[in-house]
Amino acid sequence: MDGADDERPAPRCAVVVNPVKVADLDGFRRTVNDALAAAGWPEPVWYETTVEDPGLGQTREAVGAGAEIVLACGGDGTVRACVTALAGTDVALAVLPLGTGNLLAANLGLRDDLAAGLEVAVERGTRRLDVGAVGDQCFAVMAGMGFDAQLLDGTSERTKRRLGWPAYLVGAVRHLRDRPMRVSVRIDDRPPLRRRARSVLVANVGRLQGGVRLLADAEPDDGWLDVAVLTPRTLGHWLAMAWALLGRRGRVPRMELFRARRVEIVSDRAQPRELDGDLIEPGRSLTAEIRPGALWLCVPRPERDPDLAVDADAAAERGARLVEEARHE
Structure with missing residues (x-):
């Protein structure tokens, strides 16, 4: 087209x-x-x-x-x-x-x-884009488990109407010091990775609210999902991550990157989860896979x-x- x-x-x-x-x-x-x-x-x-x-x-x-x-x-x-x-x-x-x-x-x-x-x-x-699939639900941007969904859950509609997208920063501040989750992340058929993470994101494209580019190399039609495992433990770690993202530096500290066609995330306890910024039911696991070229987008x-x-x-x-x-x- x-x-x-x-x-x-x-x-x-x-x-x-x-x-x-x-x-x-x-x-x-x-x-x-x-x-x-x-x-x-x-x-x-x-x-x-x-x-x-x-x-x-x-x-x-x-x-x-x-x-x-x-x-x-x-x-x-x-x-x-x-x-x-x-x-x-x-x-x-x-x-x-x-x-x-x-x-x-x-x-x-x-x-x-x-x-x-x-x-x-x-x-x-129009372009034909990949989409990610979690069960029978699809996402075009990203899926997430942990902190990213937590801040969505912690941001009220009233605050969003008053402040716009910066309202999510208010929600983020409330959860910066929450304890991390213990996760197992399986990339395709590789052995699982075990991390103490605050969030695991599975992305098709890389922008967050406010236009912040989290994953500079994510492409919408390359047949891959980009997986980011965020492991900040202190306020200093969060500030270093924010500085790197806002300054568009090549490497973001406390963030590991992987590419997958299928990724399975399992946590030690139930976590908030989201697809394209929309909360879904909390759960202990999130499995996403790529559906190449599935969507025509204007x-x-x-x-x-x-x-x-x-x-x-x-x-x-x-x-x-x-x-x-x-x-x-």
Whole structure:
């Protein structure tokens, strides 16, 4: 799929939206419909998520109805449900970020910019990405067990609404001195590694909330998962890690890196766990495996740059013009 071909007919599309994340759903719907109409697209079919179904069933219904592109509008849970439903299909995913987390949107450089997300969708530049699978659930960015999920669990929705992504720093500070977990990490068929770790991350791409690049070498379509085992024990260790990450230094202290097609993590006690910034049930183990090339994703630029955010700023400018033009039509 290529974003440069303007001769293709406009695609049938659907919007899967979490209504809780939108203050004015009718106004939001008008903005999206008008922008798509200005781009020559037919009116999309809209599906609202529910507490019982955060988007999986709605996305599957949209695919069954013939959608060629699904626009996911919501936080991490909505986007991840759409990823799970679309993995293994030829239907593309576009992200219209809402909420405060939006790990996949952060890796696309979209932040919470609706206009940029709409522009990326209508330009139809797509790449086939790998996804990770944990049981019957998929993730596009990363899975985690331990501290990363702990800070998500410790950050309230109210604080996130007030502060945005820096709210996660508040949650992090509360757990810096918690005791580590004893883990066994099996990389593919190798003998298990045993560590006292604070967190084990399994990533397909490398950005965290706020755009911090945790895994500089992680590529979204190389057929590998990047595994990071974090072993800080003191406040000094945490500060050294943060300094290395923010300064984009090559080596991050107290972090071991591995690559795997399948990774199995087993802890000595139940731990909080997350997929793409969305909490799942706590557990003592987490097993993830790669599904190469399983997802078509709308990206700012379709070339094979390892950074999915390439051209995001320019797409935001074009998107702002698209939305402005739609308002005057």
